[in-house]
Amino acid sequence: MTAIKGAGHVWLDGKQVTNLAEHAAFKGTFQTIQELLARIDDEPVGYKDAKLGKYVHQAFSIPTTKEQLLEKRAAFEAWSIQSFGMMSRLSDYAYALITGYYIDREQFAQYDATFPQKIERYYEQLKSERRLLTTAIADPQIDRSKPLTERPEHALLHVVEETTDGIYVSGAKMIATGAPYVDDILVNTPYSKAEEQEKFANFFIVSTQSPGLEIICRKSHAAQDLALYPLASQFDEMDAVVVFNRVFIPNDRIFIRGNAEGVVKAHRHQQLNELAHYQTVIRLLTKLKFVAGVTTAVAESIRVTEFLNVQQKVGELYMQVDTIEALLHTSETNGFVQENGVFTPSAVQLQVVRNLGTSYYSRAISILKEIGAGGFTQLPSTLIERFEDEALQKQLETYYVGAASSAKQKTALFRIGWELVGSELGSRHDLYERFYTGDPFRIQSLFFENYDKLPLDDYLDTFLTKIQQREELLL
Numbered sequence: 001m002t003a004i005k006g007a008g009h010v011w012l013d014g015k016q017v018t019n020l021a022e023h024a025a026f027k028g029t030f031q032t033i034q035e036l037l038a039r040i041d042d043e044p045v046g047y048k049d050a051k052l053g054k055y056v057h058q059a060f061s062i063p064t065t066k067e068q069l070l071e072k073r074a075a076f077e078a079w080s081i082q083s084f085g086m087m088s089r090l091s092d093y094a095y096a097l098i099t100g101y102y103i104d105r106e107q108f109a110q111y112d113a114t115f116p117q118k119i120e121r122y123y124e125q126l127k128s129e130r131r132l133l134t135t136a137i138a139d140p141q142i143d144r145s146k147p148l149t150e151r152p153e154h155a156l157l158h159v160v161e162e163t164t165d166g167i168y169v170s171g172a173k174m175i176a177t178g179a180p181y182v183d184d185i186l187v188n189t190p191y192s193k194a195e196e197q198e199k200f201a202n203f204f205i206v207s208t209q210s211p212g213l214e215i216i217c218r219k220s221h222a223a224q225d226l227a228l229y230p231l232a233s234q235f236d237e238m239d240a241v242v243v244f245n246r247v248f249i250p251n252d253r254i255f256i257r258g259n260a261e262g263v264v265k266a267h268r269h270q271q272l273n274e275l276a277h278y279q280t281v282i283r284l285l286t287k288l289k290f291v292a293g294v295t296t297a298v299a300e301s302i303r304v305t306e307f308l309n310v311q312q313k314v315g316e317l318y319m320q321v322d323t324i325e326a327l328l329h330t331s332e333t334n335g336f337v338q339e340n341g342v343f344t345p346s347a348v349q350l351q352v353v354r355n356l357g358t359s360y361y362s363r364a365i366s367i368l369k370e371i372g373a374g375g376f377t378q379l380p381s382t383l384i385e386r387f388e389d390e391a392l393q394k395q396l397e398t399y400y401v402g403a404a405s406s407a408k409q410k411t412a413l414f415r416i417g418w419e420l421v422g423s424e425l426g427s428r429h430d431l432y433e434r435f436y437t438g439d440p441f442r443i444q445s446l447f448f449e450n451y452d453k454l455p456l457d458d459y460l461d462t463f464l465t466k467i468q469q470r471e472e473l474l475l
């Protein structure tokens with residue numbers, strides 16, 4: 001069994017957390033991660049690495065055929081189903097990200113000649129030690145209107161000292177999901193202006209055990225009682241701000257140093273890496289299926305499925321699921337072997353999902369809310385069987401019963417629904433799906449920028465040529 005070490009300095013409610021496995025806010029998720037890690041020891045999540053002679057996560061495999069890509073899909077599906085898509089950064093996305101950098105390592109040698117060797121070493125280490133990894137890119141939201149040169153230096157992560165062995169950095173990054181549990185954090189700062197290159201334009205991986213690194217957690221949304229909070233008791237993966245107080249980054253973990261073009265390229269690689277986005281699409285699909293399933297069951301439990309408006313709304317959820325499924329399938333079918341011999345899914349459909357995902361989840365939650373309606377607030381504050389008055393218990397069973405389900409079944413279902421639509425954890429997930437992959441507006445603009453517009457121009461040219469031919473005929 002892989003041991004989770006967790007970060008060195010984790011702060012919650014103003015206090016330092018010393019033992020994640022025992023702390024009320026972390027132990028449920030800790031247990032879930034342990035269960036996830038154990039799945040690496042078997043297929044479909046793991047595969048036997050020939051060099052290491054042991055099972056490693058499929059996210060590290062480098063597919064050369066469509067069949068091998070589909071093995072990856074099976075692994076991502078199995079891993080995400082374990083948390084119904086509710087845990088997203090632990091750590092298959094990051095594994096796929098590093099695999100992508102490893103595959104394309106020579107492209108970054110121009111920014112640091114040792115990049116290929118360093119990423120290869122890290123890829124092997126991550127794979128064999130089963131280290132957990134997350135990412136932290138954005139700066140704290142202080143004053144977004146100011147150009148970098150006018151922002152206070154302390155607000156930006158910057159180099160404070162350089163030695164022959166590495167650099168010392170200070171500042172902060174928001175947000176790193178899963179930070180308390182992970183071993184390492186990938187930090188990048190995609191600043192593109194030449195004048196900021198030296199201090200700010202750095203791409204490195206920091207150990208969460210590093211002296212001076214503080215993990216500042218948001219409010220915990222975790223709960224203890226599995227029956228009352230089936231989601232929050234298992235799946236609060238936590239988000240945190242990462243504070244650096246003269247944190248030392250050794251040379252072998254610095255991948256790009258003081259090069260704006262390099263860090264932007266590394267960031268774009270993160271945003272466009274097909275293997276990493278393949279994982280996010282599969283995870284989103286799992287979550288949308290889960291919400292569609294819960295919504296269907298809620299509708300059936302109060303038999304509102306007979307009404308056309310309800311059918312139309314639940315049907316919209318099925319269309320969401322089938323749209324993502326179809327895009328995923330097309331990206332696999334249109335996948336191809338790149339010049340480097342790697343079979344990758346077609347990027348454009350994955351990027352379409354990335355854009356759709358920022359609004360699909362909110363819409364799905366809104367539909368669930370509209371269908372369960374007042375039923376979500378009708379829930380008693382505890383389980384009916386925990387009421388101390390037996391006569392009242394029996395009476396409540398008649399009021400909380402469903403059209404074709406017992407009161408126990410129906411209230412258990414509505415509790416899951418409430419966690420999705422009304423709890424703190426639920427709101428956090430709505431926010432997460434809108435923003436985790438970046439600002440949706442700027443992502444759409446990136447999609448516009450990268451889209452192959454040539455075939456569209458061809459259509460127009462054909463039309464204009466036809467008009468010209470017709471005009472000539474009429475002359």
Ligand SMILES: Cc1cc2nc3c(=O)[nH]c(=O)nc-3n(C[C@H](O)[C@H](O)[C@H](O)COP(=O)(O)OP(=O)(O)OC[C@H]3O[C@@H](n4cnc5c(N)ncnc54)[C@H](O)[C@@H]3O)c2cc1C
Pocket residue numbers: 089134135136137138141144174175176177178239428431432435436437438439440441442
């Ligand atoms: C729950 C959650 C988990 C996350 N986990 C991670 C993680 O694990 N790792 C990670 O790296 N990041 C993570 N993020 C951060 C995420 O990458 C950012 O939230 C996202 O990039 C948007 O940046 P921001 O939140 O700073 O919003 P801002 O950039 O401050 O934007 C705020 C608003 O202002 C607008 N705006 C701001 N600047 C501009 C501009 N220049 N042009 C146009 N509009 C602008 C935006 O459109 C938006 O409406 C997470 C975010 C959330 C909510």
